[in-house]
Amino acid sequence: MKTISLRLPETLLDRIKIEANKRDMPYQSLIKVWLADDVSERRRTD
Numbered sequence: 001m002k003t004i005s006l007r008l009p010e011t012l013l014d015r016i017k018i019e020a021n022k023r024d025m026p027y028q029s030l031i032k033v034w035l036a037d038d039v040s041e042r043r044r045t046d
Contacts, residue, residue, distance in 0.1 A: 008016075013027075020027035 016031060017027045020030040023030060
């Protein structure tokens with residue numbers, strides 16, 4: 001794993017945290033899942 005710094009609008013981060021809370025998971029983990037899913041999906045369609 002590599003640590004990165006990512007600047008997000010505060011409103012976006014708040015919405016991500018709400019979604020993570022609904023799934024009972026840390027928001028950083030949810031971001032990783034979404035990114036991985038998106039990359040996988042794009043590879044299938046390219």
